Amino acid sequence: MPETKFKKTEDFNEWYNEIVELADLCDKRYPIKGMNVWRPYGWTLMSQVDRLTRDQMQKTDHQEVCFPLLIPESSFKKEEEHIEGFGSEVYWVTHAGLNKLEEKWLLRPTSETAMYPMFSLWIRSHTDLPLKTYQIVNTFRYETKQTRAFIRVREIHFFEAHTCHKNFKQAEKQIKEDKEIADRIFKKLSLPFIFSKRPEWDKFAGAYYTISLDVLMPSGRTLQLGSIHQYKDNFAKPYEIKYENPQGKHEYCHQTTYGMSERILGAIIGVHGDNKGLVLPPEVAPTQIVIIPIIFKGKEKPVNEKSKKILEQLVDENIRVKIDKREITPGNKFYEWELKGVPIRLEIGPRDIEKKQITIVRRDTGIKKLIQETELIKEIKKEFEEISKDLYDKAKKIIDEQMHRVNTIDDATKLKGIIELPWCGNESCAMEIEEILEGNTLGEPIQKEEVKEKCPICGKPSKTYMRYAKTY
Amino acid sequence: MPETKFKKTEDFNEWYNEIVELADLCDKRYPIKGMNVWRPYGWTLMSQVDRLTRDQMQKTDHQEVCFPLLIPESSFKKEEEHIEGFGSEVYWVTHAGLNKLEEKWLLRPTSETAMYPMFSLWIRSHTDLPLKTYQIVNTFRYETKQTRAFIRVREIHFFEAHTCHKNFKQAEKQIKEDKEIADRIFKKLSLPFIFSKRPEWDKFAGAYYTISLDVLMPSGRTLQLGSIHQYKDNFAKPYEIKYENPQGKHEYCHQTTYGMSERILGAIIGVHGDNKGLVLPPEVAPTQIVIIPIIFKGKEKPVNEKSKKILEQLVDENIRVKIDKREITPGNKFYEWELKGVPIRLEIGPRDIEKKQITIVRRDTGIKKLIQETELIKEIKKEFEEISKDLYDKAKKIIDEQMHRVNTIDDATKLKGIIELPWCGNESCAMEIEEILEGNTLGEPIQKEEVKEKCPICGKPSKTYMRYAKTY
Secondary structure, eight states: OOOOSSOTTTOHHHHHHHHHHHTTSEETTSSSTTOOEEOHHHHHHHHHHHHHHHHHHHHTTOEEOBOOSEEEHHHHTTSHHHHHHHGGGOEEEEEETTEEEEEEEEEOSSSHHHHHHHHHHHOOBGGGOSEEEEEEEEEEOOOOSOOBTTTBOSEEEEEEEEEEESSHHHHHHHHHHHHHHHHHHHHHTTOOOEEEEOOGGGSOTTOSEEEEEEEEOTTSOEEEEEEEEEEETTTHHHHTOEEEOTTSOEEEOEEEEEEEETHHHHHIIIIIOBTTBOOOOTTTOSSSEEEEEOOOTTOHHHHHHHHHHHHHHHHHTTOOEEEOOOSSOHHHHHHHHHHTTOSEEEEEOHHHHHTTEEEEEETTTOOEEEEEGGGHHHHHHHHHHHHHHHHHHHHHHHHHHTEEEOSSHHHHHTOOSEEEEEEOSOHHHHHHHHHHHTOEEEEEESSOOOOOSBOTTTOOBOSEEEEEEOBO | OOOOSSOTTTOHHHHHHHHHHHTTSEETTSSSTTOOEEOHHHHHHHHHHHHHHHHHHHHTTOEEOBOOSEEEHHHHTTSHHHHHHHGGGOEEEEEETTEEEEEEEEEOSSSHHHHHHHHHHHOOBGGGOSEEEEEEEEEEOOOOSOOBTTTBOSEEEEEEEEEEESSHHHHHHHHHHHHHHHHHHHHHTTOOOEEEEOOGGGSOTTOSEEEEEEEEOTTSOEEEEEEEEEEETTTHHHHTOEEEOTTSOEEEOEEEEEEEETHHHHHIIIIIOBTTBOOOOTTTOSSSEEEEEOOOTTOHHHHHHHHHHHHHHHHHTTOOEEEOOOSSOHHHHHHHHHHTTOSEEEEEOHHHHHTTEEEEEETTTOOEEEEEGGGHHHHHHHHHHHHHHHHHHHHHHHHHHTEEEOSSHHHHHTOOSEEEEEEOSOHHHHHHHHHHHTOEEEEEESSOOOOOSBOTTTOOBOSEEEEEEOBO
């Protein structure tokens, strides 16, 4: 059976590009570089991730909205740090038909500056708080670095939650909830990740602080999948987002945001995939089970009937299932569905029917077993859980093996992956380490802890650990 | 109980604007005119319509894709009629950051010119056909006329299906399927509509012919909700969309599209609403049932418990249901949920519990009745069906009463609504009638029929009827 041309373990980048194309996730041949076409399989997978996100947001009383794509320059310019951070990365609409616009508009890189002028109209009283909203939309960044499907693109499928609160403490509670939501979402995707508090110079433009969510890709580089921001009243002041408290006094809101992008797909492909192709977590697989009828001449009817019966049983359980009836060899079907990462394959042949049994094959391990027909639903549910758990454990083991806490530069240079070193808190020391390790600062661990070791650069007492890694 | 300030029957336009705002559907105060903010209730309603559309598309083997928003000028300019039709209505991106783009890009007004260069790469052989795709995306038109929520906007929530076929006959089959899909969707929305074949001078830019879907609004104007286009090979030729037939010969594809927009919401509001607010078809109502506990002091516990039990029963049946536990009077709650168009209200009080009964109130008719608790699910399902049917019948009666077929201009001028007159086929005659009736041509009925009367303008034999109406 043919495998992919490139091996994940040998040439991760080429393997990644090949899988994206072979599994019909997206088409990179669109005439604008970095703006890719979502093909049906890729779009369905992304929609499943979105469904998972929506589900979590609804359960935590967030309401879905949809703001305009275009932002007037004057709205955008109200928060100074924000415009400095994004100004060189946005696309500008300057003309409508043949007319030059009076004021130019930009394509949202993120929606703070679209939403906050409206929030200032929506919020009047303390009874309007908390305001918890989110949207899932296309956003735009003018990337000058090399693009890569789902990982570095110019039109980005983006989730962004925006909340407003009475004070800093309430906003901090929201940050806590966001972290719990992230834990639940990425557990369902079997993706272990780490939270890091970004250093001052690398936080989101306008934020008070930024927490990033990073996964470790098999290339040894980290990939940032999302971030959670505490804004304090940094945006509320220029955008005049105020409420009247019970005493009749007007106060500024404190705000948070939580963002994630299509990079989640990049992580699913990269972390779980293998040389045969995608390996999808059952939670988001567009097709969770494929049924392959093993047909012998003269035995078509009972096999097809049984396959249909099994399909109906699974559909009744809300399982996403397909029968592959095409007139090609079972081997070719196996190859294709393995490439597409379908978590479970069922094989149904005439002998199985006689024995009232079904062959079940796991995509992640390749392990084949026979189960009794009467046990099907119970077994499938158990397998789904085990696949999710095993995928998670496998990925967790890798990130655990590649996360190192050391005290000296010497030790650090011998290691790969994510490296934690004591840090005094000075930017210059972190910058020096970045250069030595040829990596980037990820940020500090979010759990406070006492650090006894000295900063390996300046020798002063350390305030915390700083993480370094090669990043996407 | 307060009603809306404006009456639907007295001042439809003002009533419409008021409802859109009071029911929290969208916010028109965004700083770019005609680009509105979808508020949670409006967005959920739109998402329900999208779900209905996706469901119908999946059942007819269409695959969902998502193409980039931006289109290079060179792709856009390939089909001459198309650029002529849209050239003055598009927004142009000319700069990225501080750099001027080498080639300017436009924001899609519709996606032919984004998709077809890719289709020419995707389609190789007759076995790749039919290609049936669709997407639900934001599109942009530079409207210079007065904007109106959902009806005339500059960022449009848009559904577009694009298909490729072997020949004209296969494409015609698709048009037939599209008409059936439209029938099913609008039946579920209780919206009667008419298909009209647009005259030559009013068809979609680049199309061979265009069929429009129009509803009649209470203002007496028609509102176009969608259109189905036969493109023949008009786009396939400039975009080189070819396939190899079984004989090894390369032939051009024949294409169709089917589009619908957020105007569907405008029709739902306008056609079904009344002086109390929205009246939503159960199929798409964000909340289908609201439970109002009627609390008396000391009786809170049994009423709250019963309400929760009823909620759970309904949730198990996949009904979208809410309990309104707020500490305001039941009257205020009734008012608010009526404004929001929730199809059914359940009232649960201590006396009802004793008698094991529930009060059920229909939003559309206001009719109140008592049902046995054991009959609840059966009754609800029956009521949903009856509400849908009654809403449809009521709207159908109005369109039937306001559709007139007459033979003379004299008769036509005395009538309002949609007027059918015999037509010779000449543009100049239709134009003259447009002027006399102060209306627009909608198009011909799609069923062929013999017309014996003469054209009322030139007196020549008529080929068909032409429809005229005031339009949005």
